Amino acid sequence: MATDTAVRELDAVVIGAGFAGLYMNHRLRDTLGLDVHVIEAGTGVGGTWYWNRYPGARCDSEAYMYCFAFDQDLMQEWEWSGKYPEQPEILSYLNHVADRFDLRRNMSFETRVSSAHFDEESNRWDVKTDKGEHYRCRYFITGIGCLSSGQIPDFPGRDTFAGEAYHTGAWPHEGVDFAGKKVAVIGTGSSGVQSIPVIAAEADHLTVFQRTPQYMIPARHGNVDKSVLDEIKTRYETIYEKARHSVGGFPYDVQDRSALDVDDATRQDIFEQSWEDGGFKFMFNSFSDLRTSLPASELAGEFIREKIKETVKDPEVAERLLPLDHPFGSKRVLIDTNYFDTYNRDNVRLVDINVEPINQINETGILAGEEQHDFDIIVYATGFDAMTGSFNKIDIRGRNGQKLKDKWEAGPLTYLGLTSVGFPNMFMITGPGSPSVLSNMPVAIEQHVELITDTVRHMDSSDLELIEAEPEAETAWVQHVNELAEPTMFMHANSWYLGANIPGKPRVFMPYAGGVGTYRKHCEEVVAKGYEGFTFTPADESVSA
Numbered sequence: 262m263a264t265d266t267a268v269r270e271l272d273a274v275v276i277g278a279g280f281a282g283l284y285m286n287h288r289l290r291d292t293l294g295l296d297v298h299v300i301e302a303g304t305g306v307g308g309t310w311y312w313n314r315y316p317g318a319r320c321d322s323e324a325y326m327y328c329f330a331f332d333q334d335l336m337q338e339w340e341w342s343g344k345y346p347e348q349p350e351i352l353s354y355l356n357h358v359a360d361r362f363d364l365r366r367n368m369s370f371e372t373r374v375s376s377a378h379f380d381e382e383s384n385r386w387d388v389k390t391d392k393g394e395h396y397r398c399r400y401f402i403t404g405i406g407c408l409s410s411g412q413i414p415d416f417p418g419r420d421t422f423a424g425e426a427y428h429t430g431a432w433p434h435e436g437v438d439f440a441g442k443k444v445a446v447i448g449t450g451s452s453g454v455q456s457i458p459v460i461a462a463e464a465d466h467l468t469v470f471q472r473t474p475q476y477m478i479p480a481r482h483g484n485v486d487k488s489v490l491d492e493i494k495t496r497y498e499t500i501y502e503k504a505r506h507s508v509g510g511f512p513y514d515v516q517d518r519s520a521l522d523v524d525d526a527t528r529q530d531i532f533e534q535s536w537e538d539g540g541f542k543f544m545f546n547s548f549s550d551l552r553t554s555l556p557a558s559e560l561a562g563e564f565i566r567e568k569i570k571e572t573v574k575d576p577e578v579a580e581r582l583l584p585l586d587h588p589f590g591s592k593r594v595l596i597d598t599n600y601f602d603t604y605n606r607d608n609v610r611l612v613d614i615n616v617e618p619i620n621q622i623n624e625t626g627i628l629a630g631e632e633q634h635d636f637d638i639i640v641y642a643t644g645f646d647a648m649t650g651s652f653n654k655i656d657i658r659g660r661n662g663q664k665l666k667d668k669w670e671a672g673p674l675t676y677l678g679l680t681s682v683g684f685p686n687m688f689m690i691t692g693p694g695s696p697s698v699l700s701n702m703p704v705a706i707e708q709h710v711e712l713i714t715d716t717v718r719h720m721d722s723s724d725l726e727l728i729e730a731e732p733e734a735e736t737a738w739v740q741h742v743n744e745l746a747e748p749t750m751f752m753h754a755n756s757w758y759l760g761a762n763i764p765g766k767p768r769v770f771m772p773y774a775g776g777v778g779t780y781r782k783h784c785e786e787v788v789a790k791g792y793e794g795f796t797f798t799p800a801d802e803s804v805s806a
């Protein structure tokens with residue numbers, strides 16, 4: 262590590278150059294005229310889409326909704342090619358945004374923030390990096406993503422494997438050549454499910470190690486006619502406004518009907534139609550209660566299980582792929598392209614690790630149960646230490662030197678998923694306790710960035726030095742987040758939403774399940790009531806820097 266250089270005084274430091282960091286930079290720097298610096302670990306912008314370059318990586322939000330809506334010209338000029346945006350295209354889009362708004366000129370790349378300490382003497386944040394840089398700023402803002410801290414389970418002997426091993430979330434930029442190779446994929450979440458069909462088509466042989474069978478909705482991915490996208494562009498503002506006030510950040514019509522209130526034939530027809538449409542519409546646009554009623558969710562689950570049995574030719578393999586231990590909608594709903602079909606290929610094998618556990622990883626491969634499987638490549642599609650993992654990697658300290666990691670030992674404590682008591686002038690874009698991963702992320706990110714911008718503008722125009730959440734407001738918010746999750750399907754599975762994928766992580770539901778529209782309204786009310794739940798410190802009451 263380099264030695265400490267001179268301290269650089271700034272208005273704000275932003276961590277991350279994904280959707281969140283790019284837009285935050287634009288707003289603070291170009292709208293408010295602040296002196297901002299963005300610190301990014303990658304060699305370029307893109308965040309999630311910089312790191313997750315595995316084969317088949319694609320967003321599950323439809324392309325026309327997976328972009329910024331803050332600039333009409335930007336919206337009109339960008340041309341998406343398909344129904345769902347693929348990783349290279351999203352990365353190109355974010356690079357285009359960075360070019361268009363000249364966002365790189367105040368960014369450091371290949372740099373990680375190692376610590377951020379709030380100094381109570383000066384009311385400034387001291388932010389230090391692994392390159393030895395030291396920034397001192399008023400506002401400390403994280404745009405570090407919710408799924409950025411990859412996890413590879415500690416399988417015995419994991420590091421003895423002599424072949425190539427990759428985590429989907431840290432994929433080599435030059436790609437991986439699977440031709441003629443024997444490949445293992447461990448994990449069947451979004452990343453596994455997207456990559457498995459592509460790897461199977463390239464590799465000599467693929468073995469999938471599955472812990473939990475999953476429910477999936479077909480993506481129905483494909484090229485979209487330019488005329489369709491052009492027509493959407495004529496209604497863009499209306500479409501986005503609808504999404505901003507929706508549950509999931511999508512402009513889908515919400516059906517006010519229960520899956521339990523229609524007869525079997527009608528329900529089957531509606532499920533079939535939504536299945537044909539593909540994607541998240543199956544969840545949001547078929548019935549209103551798939552996320553909240555166990556019997557309704559079970560009906561959807563049964564429909565999907567039948568589809569799996571119809572698709573997978575070998576009945577024994579189909580049986581192993583049936584999700585039975587958790588209801589539909591209790592884990593992240595997956596959107597697939599040819600996933601189940603892939604198990605009809607001769608070069609693909611499925612290992613259920615509940616029956617044949619991964620006992621050891623050794624030099625040549627994986628010992629599962631009593632059987633040794635030899636591989637050239639192991640792909641870990643084993644997910645992330647979600648929502649809090651990236652915070653815990655940074656030494657963040659607030660008042661009295663309190664570490665955020667310690668404060669969150671029993672689960673993240675935030676007010677609005679945006680701030681945390683004892684950490685003044687620190688803002689988290691899509692932090693735990695906000696809709697974030699339960700929504701179409703750009704919609705959630707724009708709302709957070711604009712709220713932070715308005716707050717900073719308000720503070721500057723009112724000569725306010727600090728903003729800090731009040732303990733009662735935070736306690737009530739955490740309780741509210743828990744109460745919202747309680748009646749949902751989310752409480753019926755071991756998912757990363759609950760931290761259940763990380764051994765020892767407290768089992769706490771982390772995102773806000775009330776929907777982006779309700780959340781936005783709540784934030785607007787907080788502001789309208791004079792930032793209810795926050796305390797401001799006027800500049801003249803604070804110690805000057």
Ligand code: NA7
Binds near residue numbers: 757
């Ligand atoms: P996910 O969705 O967390 O999936 C990880 C997968 O890895 C999942 O199938 C896990 O099984 C499996 N896993 C995790 N730990 C183990 C161990 N120890 N042994 C065997 N299998 C394991 O991560 P993704 O990267 O696919 O997707 C993350 C999000 O990115 C996604 O939801 C989108 O929002 C985008 P489990 O189901 O826990 O039994």
